[in-house]
Amino acid sequence: MRINNKIGGIVEIEIKDLAYDGKSVGSLEGKIIFLNGGLPGEKVRAQVVKKKARYSVGKVIEILEKSTDRSDAACPHFDICGGCTWQDLEYSKQLRYKRKQVVDCLEHIGRLKEVEVPDTIPVSDPFYYRNKMEFSFNVPDDDFRLGLHKRGRFDQIFDIHQCLLQSPASNEIVAWLREYVKENRIPVYDVLKHEGFIRFLVIREGKQTGQTMLNLVTTSGVIPESEKLVKSALERFPQIKTIVRNINDQRSNIARGESEEVLFGPGYIEEIILGYTFRIYANSFFQTNSIQAATLYGKAIEFLRPDKSDRLLDLYCGAGTIGICVSGLVGEVIGIESEVSAVKAAVENAEINKIDNISFHTGQVEKILRNQPEISKGVNCVIVDPPRAGLHPKALKKLIELDLPRVVYVSCNPATFSRDAAALVEAGYRMNKVIPVDMFPHTMHIEIVAGFYK
Numbered sequence: 238m239r240i241n242n243k244i245g246g247i248v249e250i251e252i253k254d255l256a257y258d259g260k261s262v263g264s265l266e267g268k269i270i271f272l273n274g275g276l277p278g279e280k281v282r283a284q285v286v287k288k289k290a291r292y293s294v295g296k297v298i299e300i301l302e303k304s305t306d307r308s309d310a311a312c313p314h315f316d317i318c319g320g321c322t323w324q325d326l327e328y329s330k331q332l333r334y335k336r337k338q339v340v341d342c343l344e345h346i347g348r349l350k351e352v353e354v355p356d357t358i359p360v361s362d363p364f365y366y367r368n369k370m371e372f373s374f375n376v377p378d379d380d381f382r383l384g385l386h387k388r389g390r391f392d393q394i395f396d397i398h399q400c401l402l403q404s405p406a407s408n409e410i411v412a413w414l415r416e417y418v419k420e421n422r423i424p425v426y427d428v429l430k431h432e433g434f435i436r437f438l439v440i441r442e443g444k445q446t447g448q449t450m451l452n453l454v455t456t457s458g459v460i461p462e463s464e465k466l467v468k469s470a471l472e473r474f475p476q477i478k479t480i481v482r483n484i485n486d487q488r489s490n491i492a493r494g495e496s497e498e499v500l501f502g503p504g505y506i507e508e509i510i511l512g513y514t515f516r517i518y519a520n521s522f523f524q525t526n527s528i529q530a531a532t533l534y535g536k537a538i539e540f541l542r543p544d545k546s547d548r549l550l551d552l553y554c555g556a557g558t559i560g561i562c563v564s565g566l567v568g569e570v571i572g573i574e575s576e577v578s579a580v581k582a583a584v585e586n587a588e589i590n591k592i593d594n595i596s597f598h599t600g601q602v603e604k605i606l607r608n609q610p611e612i613s614k615g616v617n618c619v620i621v622d623p624p625r626a627g628l629h630p631k632a633l634k635k636l637i638e639l640d641l642p643r644v645v646y647v648s649c650n651p652a653t654f655s656r657d658a659a660a661l662v663e664a665g666y667r668m669n670k671v672i673p674v675d676m677f678p679h680t681m682h683i684e685i686v687a688g689f690y691k
């Protein structure tokens with residue numbers, strides 16, 4: 238074939254390696270090209286989407302020569318779905334690639350070579366593990382769809398019938414709502430025209446409690462006969478504990494609203510981790526794999542080496558989960574979190590678990606540590622669990638200034654973790670071991686946890 242290596246052009250690439258964020262790496266005109274798919278040893282046809290002085294970025298269109306690591310995917314939607322891009326990799330191989338990603342990041346980004354990285358801790362069941370799924374509505378023609386995004390398409394949805402990620406019951410809920418919306422002629426939102434009413438169905442499930450939340454994300458306006466909708470849902474699915482509605486009138490196609498209305502029940506469901514009960518609201522962060530969250534938190538607690546005299550900071554504490562799980566092993570826990578609804582949940586979670594040695598502060602870690610030094614006074618250890626971007630530079634600087642003997646770092650991004658880890662090591666911390674914990678089978682994502690000591 239003719240090779241056109243300009244932007245938009247089609248090229249054939251041999252994949253040499255996987256990059257730190259799960260992207261694959263090949264070479265184009267003697268420079269690196271990062272691709273959104275493919276495995277080492279594979280030859281792919283790809284479209285060039287970006288060209289920079291030192292590298293290019295491309296999108297895989299077709300795998301021309303498949304790696305022997307690939308096998309058949311279990312999901313009937315695998316070929317079009319944007320979700321489980323690694324589902325055709327046997328699970329043990331996914332774990333191996335994930336560990337490699339961590340090792341590569343530590344070496345190339347953190348320049349940290351002598352770190353032990355044990356095998357990735359697997360999940361007990363790589364299917365039906367998610368406790369939260371967002372299903373989108375869209376109107377591609379005179380019919381409508383309720384399902385997931387097609388691979389690489391923000392504007393195209395396909396009807397999902399059998400997703401293997403959440404639960405068989407959640408597939409039934411999707412099928413029921415699709416029919417209900419059709420029969421009752423509820424206007425569906427069109428992402429390109431920015432018009433219509435119903436935008437997303439978000440289902441949250443407590444894996445240990447069996448409780449289910451339906452969150453309907455709509456534009457503003459009245460839900461036609463909302464009582465009928467609630468009644469119909471509860472008759473079919475008695476496990477539903479609450480139904481809420483989020484109102485999003487913005488163009489940004491996100492499944493959360495500027496305001497929320499509770500249509501049925503308390504507005505939250507409950508989940509249990511390490512014996513503690515947690516309330517989950519529609520918009521509060523909660524680890525998506527609650528079964529494996531227990532493993533992750535267990536490892537974080539091991540790295541912490543808790544003591545009854547400890548005064549612990551739980552930074553980026555979300556709904557207070559880690560702090561509450563460790564509260565019985567330390568003297569005091571102080572949580573800091575920016576999301577108001579998560580802090581509300583955290584306070585309630587402390588109450589329902591009858592924990593009185595924990596307090597929470599709402600705000601950004603980088604600002605609270607700087608502007609309210611009294612909060613971190615007397616603290617001698619910390620657990621940080623920041624979002625994918627890692628620690629804010631000001632938070633990292635402040636953390637280093639606090640000079641705490643024990644820092645435990647939980648991260649969902651080995652690249653930003655390695656950057657921050659290098660700074661902590663530079664500041665005199667020892668870090669000998671990073672444990673990869675798989676929370677997201679069939680995706681390239683990996684969670685890690687490590688301890689830093691002085």
Ligand SMILES: C[S@@+](CC[C@H](N)C(=O)[O-])C[C@H]1O[C@@H](n2cnc3c(N)ncnc32)[C@H](O)[C@@H]1O
Pocket residue numbers: 522523524553554555556557558559573574575576579600601602603622623624629649
């Ligand atoms: C990866 S989650 C961890 C939550 C919690 N530790 C858990 O395991 O459920 C990161 C949390 O950081 C919060 N967050 C993001 N940026 C923040 C900031 N600058 N300051 C404080 N919290 C922040 C998010 O709202 C989210 O709850």
